[in-house]
Amino acid sequence: MNKDLEKYAHIPLKQLNNRVWRTYEGGALIDRWKKTSPEIDGAMPEEWIMSTVTARGNNRPEDEGLSLIETEDGTLALKELINSNVELYLGKALADKFGTTGVLIKMLDSKERLTVQVHPDKEYAKTVFNSEFGKTESWYVLNTREIDGEKPVVYMGFKKHVTRAEWRLHFENQNIQGMLDCLHKIEVKPGDAFMIYGGVPHAIGSGCFLMEVQEPTDYTMRVEKTTPNGLTIGPELIHQGVGEEKMLECFHYDNYTLDEALEAWKITPEVLESSSEFTLRTLFNKKHTNCFGLSELLLDGTHTIKGNSCFYAAVIYSGEGTMICNNKEYTFSQGDEIFISAAISEITFVSKEPSKILLCYPPN
């Protein structure tokens, strides 16, 4: 424990940009959101937020994915700050239960379709990876673009006719169109929100800029050995070292009509509180999962957020203003990613321009 680092638990902490390599191309809309130019689609299509976990890629830097914070003591990993006093930063409940943040947040922008994939549920994660966390995730679509005339879509869930044997055959034959035809294809627009539980097959189509709040692991089982852009995916990234047979067991072979799929996974946001100065909406909450939460604050004035003894992250999607915290004033603006530790009992956000602030919560 480093006592000197405890002081940072009492101020809002802005993280440095934190782009991560993936197998798919994209990222121009992350540049646009960050107001950096030129806006470039490339191999770093994700921004990882409040990350205390590293990314799994081949021949990539060992600490890729870890969030860094600029402080008076220099640039420090968020993980190091938290470890200086886990209870102070994360809150007692989380400190006792996991000892880590328990959540990972990403901004993801796809120029090409991602590979068809699945993530572990908690049971698979425990038995196969000896991990407390699987990778249940959620998508909140923020912006879209049409790429090569293709409407933005996502794929999820097995259609009614799909069997385990058919899925295996498509994998063995690398029949990508066959795999895509097994899944429901859903056109998306900004504001759409989906839960993607561990075990559910899915793929994000091209042209989706979304926020993903998820369990904090990077376990992805991919069934495509070549990406749409022609990149070869090595065995390690196909099955994470557990072999193809075990990889195929990660899927839940449940079948859905399109209506059943939408009913199970598409979320309707609900207004929690509103006034002439703000609207607070919940997207993902206890009704959907206890792994994480996401709310959205639309601010045109002042609103105070009381702490509830756990940390959260405020991601500024648009707008600018000030935050008043422990009698000091700090600025916020579009593109900021702010860690607010459990030690902060309240923060007052005052907008200078109408602002959209995404509030991401840990497990509850």
Ligand SMILES: O=P(O)(O)OC[C@H]1O[C@@H](O)[C@@H](O)[C@@H](O)[C@@H]1O
């Ligand atoms: O398989 P690649 O292209 O690396 O993409 C992996 C990405 O897939 C998405 O569906 C999400 O699960 C992201 O959290 C993940 O980073």
